Amino acid sequence: MKPLDALFEFLSIPSVSTDPARKEDVRRAALWLGGRLEALGFQVEVAETPGHPIVFAEKRVSDRAPTLLIYGHYDVQPPEPLELWETPPFVPTLKDGRIYARGASDDKGQLYAHVAAVEALGEALPVNVKFLVEGEEEIGSPHLPAYVWENRDRLRADAVLVSDGAMFAPHTPTLTYGLRGLVYLEVLLEGAARDLHSGVYGGAAPNPLQALAWMAARLKGEDHRVRIPGFYDRVRPVSQEEKALWPQVDEEAFKASVGLEALWGEEEYSLLERLWTRPTLDLNGAYGGFQGEGSKTVIPARAGFKFSMRLVPDQDPEEVAARAEDYLRSIAPLGIRVRVLRHGLGRPVLTDPQSLPMRLAAEALEEVWGRKPVYTREGGSIPIVAELVEALKAPVVLMGFGLNDDNLHAPNEKLDLVNFEKGIAASQAFLRRLSRLA
Amino acid sequence: MKPLDALFEFLSIPSVSTDPARKEDVRRAALWLGGRLEALGFQVEVAETPGHPIVFAEKRVSDRAPTLLIYGHYDVQPPEPLELWETPPFVPTLKDGRIYARGASDDKGQLYAHVAAVEALGEALPVNVKFLVEGEEEIGSPHLPAYVWENRDRLRADAVLVSDGAMFAPHTPTLTYGLRGLVYLEVLLEGAARDLHSGVYGGAAPNPLQALAWMAARLKGEDHRVRIPGFYDRVRPVSQEEKALWPQVDEEAFKASVGLEALWGEEEYSLLERLWTRPTLDLNGAYGGFQGEGSKTVIPARAGFKFSMRLVPDQDPEEVAARAEDYLRSIAPLGIRVRVLRHGLGRPVLTDPQSLPMRLAAEALEEVWGRKPVYTREGGSIPIVAELVEALKAPVVLMGFGLNDDNLHAPNEKLDLVNFEKGIAASQAFLRRLSRLA
Structure with missing residues (x-):
């Protein structure tokens, strides 16, 4: 199947994991x-969880060949606000070289x-490949850690590949060796x-x-x-x-x-320290009272806000969440x-940029882009990566x-077609080199 | 027409002045x-404004009789949140003695x-009566002041009666001699x-x-x-x-x-000072970011909040609004x-509890309830009352x-049937006494 046609089919399924109304769409994805994957010769299991299913797939070429585990997620962020999309979010559209x-x-x-890389290599695939693809990344991977620990033997691999990130800049192949962790909380008041x-009760009612x-002003000072x-x-x-x-980064x-x-x-x-190596806190949503046009003189009975903290080594999400909860109660x-409410916890990740799989990945990227990759950390979080590293004791390549500027988590999300195509080529180049891991 | 039947017709028209989609319903009301009023022998004018119409009606019984101007409003607050209503907001329902x-x-x-009082008195109406009824009270009466000043001569009266308030307690006839003023602002960020x-940009993006x-924490301290x-x-x-x-008030x-x-x-x-004679500030709404179920790791491009200040004599709404705007800009x-954005300004009101119309009102209330009224201020605002007092130089009776507990501005708003009926009786008793104003 042509990679772009297949991707368009995949993208047209609205697998919004946070929206209960989309549960069946998530399953469909x-x-x-x-x-x-079955069509490409993989043994596939769609494993049920209390939430959305996990797709595990394995293709063995030889017992002596090394094994690569590829992690990804098939769930997506909510598309709202819909009115800001120029094309419908679940009608994939190729425009000006962008998907x-x-x-x-x-x-x-x-x-x-x-x-698509595995499909392109066909019989020439030199290593065993496993896919581990979850449907709950955007809601903090609540069920994947248990699955990973319970299926540690099946998942065992010589390296873990994760492609859920960004290049540092256009035309700049990038290897990432660090991710921030996450604690996402919601406060109901x-x-x-x-x-x-607010006239009758204002001045006396909470x-x-x-x-x-x-409380939000006390969470993060000016x-x-x-x-x-x-x-x-x-x-x-x-x-x-x-x-x-x-x-180098150009602040302007x-x-x-x-x-x-x-x-x-x-x-x-x-700037890079603030984004990569410093922990931070951001309000992600707030609600309460009258939100319509005009005015309503109300003291609402309820309000709430959502906020997330990005963590860096060696912060522990459980500890930070507990401290935040204690603090919030103390300042109520x-x-x-x-x-x-806890909506998601994830540990930060820091890996060795000079591991053998990272060096092979660097060669693969250089082959495709014609230049050496840059090394970065990332401000975002992929909570499961920390679990994979710890459970499988395998080096990870990000x-x-x-x-x-792909508008992740925002309207008009896109992927440049050239990066999709070079991504397929880079993945093939990496897979070909991986026999050296044996 | 039976008063309750007529009121139910009136209540079934969803005249939500703040909602542009309800503009025709407001006109219908x-x-x-x-x-x-025409059916009761009034000369009626439904005056257009740039917003919702003003109903002015006049019934003259004699050139020598004194004149009472009755102010009220036919617009209502938005009914949201609809899911908290036990009966639909615009299907008037009599239940347990409450409308x-x-x-x-x-x-x-x-x-x-x-x-209904004028209808009940019929030919026995001893005074001239004017009604001035607006459709924009709940959005701060933006067009009534100009109307009042331009039509000062037509509106002239020996007393102004306002029934847009509450009794201090059940079975407690009440005369109100003070209202707080209002400044209602919205801040867009x-x-x-x-x-x-919020992962990619958190720690560096505003x-x-x-x-x-x-900013809201700086508007009102802890x-x-x-x-x-x-x-x-x-x-x-x-x-x-x-x-x-x-x-006396029982705090518990x-x-x-x-x-x-x-x-x-x-x-x-x-408590009564906080509610009646001290100015205050309340947030009435806040919005921004992800408000759905679960989590979304976003730093929103926009957020906003609405807040209102209740003013007391001698605070000036224009001055307070300007100071607030300056301050908000200074703390951005x-x-x-x-x-x-300004959504409404209104001056506070303080009248003489011992004016002749107030004394006649006290007699009327005592006749109906069998006990003397209590004297109160109110925490709420009726912005136009200050304008009426100043333009007409007439004593006002509130x-x-x-x-x-009528759930004003909240789900399940009600009026006790007994208070509707005694209100009609009290209005008749007041109208009968008003000839003494001549």
Whole structure:
């Protein structure tokens, strides 16, 4: 099957894992992928979980050949706000050399590049390949860690390949050796038993929206420091040697690329440090009271906000979540009931940029792009990577084909066609070299 | 027409003034009311404005008789959240002696009590009556002040009657001599040109939701003091004599009535002072980022919040709004564009509880309820009352038939049937006494 035709089929399935109404669509995406891999000679299992299914597939070429495990995810972020999409999010569209669709870059397009590479190699595939593809990455991979630990023997591999990231810049092949971890929480605030008239009760009734503001302002100060006690305790300093590996970054270009007038963050750290090696906290959503046009003089009974923290080595997500929960309860204003929900936890990752699989990956990238890769960390999180590293004790290679302007998690997500095609070629080049792992 | 049947017709028209989609329904309510008054012998004009129409109606019994101007509004608050209503908001329902519908208490039910009183008096009506009924009270009466000043001569009256308030407690006839003023603003915050991935950009990109929290926390401190410079400068102290007029209030009962675990507010002021004679600030709505179920790791491009300030004599809404706007701009974090919208301004009102019309009103209330009224201020605002007082130089009587548990601006708004019926009787008793004004 032509890679682009197959990818368009894959992208047209609205596998939004966070939306209960899309549960069947998520399953459909899993079955579609399983069917594709079966057609390529893989033994496929679509494993049920309490949430969305996990696709595990294996193709053995020889008992003596080394084994590569490729991780990816077939679920996507919600497409909202829909009115800002120029083409419908689940009608994949090729325009000006770009593939537009929710999931084009994160992660269906990148994942499918490896499927297409295996298909292209055909009988020439020199190594055993396993795919582990989940449907819950965008909701924090709640069920994959248990699956990984329970199926450790089946998953065993000589290297793990992850393509769920971005190149540092266009035409710049990139190997990533670090990911931030994640703690995603939601805070529910309740005041009166019902909405109140802000004239009749204003000045005496607790206001959950004001509590939201006070609490969120106490989570992160105007100096951009997270105020949760002990938050920075385990942050590992970064060596000068490591920083010397990093590419140059043009702050003005960075700002211009997404329309920023100024940068936020800790003044004593560089842009890349703020994004890669410093932990941070961002509000991701807030709600309460009247959101319509015009005015409504209400003190709402309820309000809430969602926020996430990005963690770096050696912060521990369980510990940070617990500290955050304790802190939130300690700063809850009188008369406001506070409940905290956990939406996802993930450990940070730091791997050796000079491992043998990383060196082979560097050769493969250079073969395809005609230049040596740059070495980066990433600000984002792939929670399962830390679990894979620990469970399988195998070196991990993070090789992304997306770009930072791919509009991940935003309207008009895209993947450049050239990166999809070079991704397929790079994956083949990597697979061919992998016999040297044996 | 039977008063309750007529009121049900009136209540079934969803005249939500803040909702552009309801514009025709708002007009329908104006025309319905005009038709009713015409049927009772009034000369009616439904006056166009750039917003919703104003209903003016006049019934002259004699050139020598005094004239009463009755103010009310036929528009209502939005009914959302709809799922919390036990009966549909625009299907008026009589249940357990209560009339349930949006607008039952605020203000269609109270207003219609006076229409029904005029109908009941018929030929015995001893005074000239004018009705001035607007359709924009719930959005801050943007067009009524100009109308009042331009039509000052037509509106001239010996007293102004306003029934858009509440009795202090059940079975407690109440005369109100003060209202708080209002400034309602909305703050729009913009960061990047598009939504950003909070992993990729977190730690360096401005976050409008965090800005919202910081700014709202700076508007009102955790000591419950409004931080806008000069906000309290013109607040008039309240005399011991005035406080001696006030009814007793049971704080525990107040809290229990709306399910509060604690009171907020300035510690050095009593509950009634906080509600009636102290200015305050409340967030009425906030929005931004992901509000659905689960998680989305986004730094939103935009966020916003709505808040209102309740003013007391001698605060000036224009001055307070300007100070608030200046302050908001001054505290906008770097990299966040701030725009402030004005949704409504209204001056506070303080009238003489011992004016002749107030004394006649007190007699009328005592006749119907069998007990003397209590004297109160109100925490809410009726922006137009200040304009009427100033333009017409007539004493105002604020006589409410609602109750504080009527769920104004909230789901399941109601008016007790007994208060609707006694309201009609009290209005008749007041109208009969008004000839003494001549």
